[in-house]
Amino acid sequence: MSGSSGEASSVDLEESARRWKKFAGYCRDGYPWEMEDYLVDVTLRSVINEAMRDGSAQFESLPEQVKREILETDSSLLSLFTTEAFPRAPESEWWIRNVPEYASRRFCQEFEEAYNVKITPNSKFDADLDDMFRLVDEGTPPVEVCLKAKNCGWYVATEPALLFRACTLVLSLQRKERRAVWAWAIGDFSDSTLQMKLSES
Template sequence: MDLLERLARWRTFADDCLDGYPWEVEEFLMDVNSRSTLQELMAASREDRAVDHHLIAAELDAIDTTLRTIFDVEAFPKMPPSEWWLRCVPSYAARDFCREFKGAYGVSIAARSKFDLDVDAMVQLSANGMAPADICLKVAEEQWYVTKRPALLFRACRRSLPMDRSARRALWAWATGNVSAPGLRAALGE
């Protein structure tokens, strides 16, 4: 990845954290380590005339400033304070992340995320008798949080709806735009 791609990835990570990080600890660690790589690329780009270093630095600073407002749980105190992204973690995240992080590092993070709210609502719709395809289509039509990216939608459906491997393949194809709504209904047996 080049500098601009790394910056975009960091921006996406910040958005995920602000909404309550919905992924697993392994992804989180890769994301925070990508910030270190971004730092190195920033230093190397100072001499590159094709890159507007000042604009990129300003955007990075804005993302960092926002992210630091929630990165207030010190999880790894041996890391240098200047590398706050490696030293601290968000004060809240998705339930699964919080459980996994507590188990791995003994650090408690509040379970609060838009992802969990959507998953809980999807579970409730299923418990009320709504068919899985109808739930998926409703979520997409109403543009719930989990529809921000296909992987989020797929993850939410897997967490909330009973599906076999074939149904999960169809769900992924639908989430990525490769299967239509009728195709999703047919694959889910509706």
């Protein structure tokens, strides 16, 4: 995110602010990604913080709406980041010092194994996974599980990467099938094409 001078460009800062806002949405719904993704995401706020603290020209040139959104995002996260994980971090850098009080099961397990910090498993992502697993246990064909999640407006269908992640976590798919699911999730394949591709295997 930083240029060769070590100072983030205004474009990078605006993108960081956008991604920070998206991260907040993930946290409110129960962070669905892996620990490595989370650590990258919280680094976004450190990039922004450095620019804010230094009063850099890059930060000052950000649109006022973007600056407001950063503060609004911070405010929305402060009430969620209640679990202290890294007490040596400065209190002012709460996004590093603390972690959300709840997240997806897999993330919680990874975080506890790595840092011996317990986070409550609770997420919309897991709720959908449970429903998808139930469909599989009932004998629902894999393609129908995917289609139901997407066409019934489930949380996992709010973006292609989440839909792909859910389908690949729930279903035993070969590499070719995974490629087909990704193409379908991003809109390159229609529902009928996915059905054909998965029935070929």
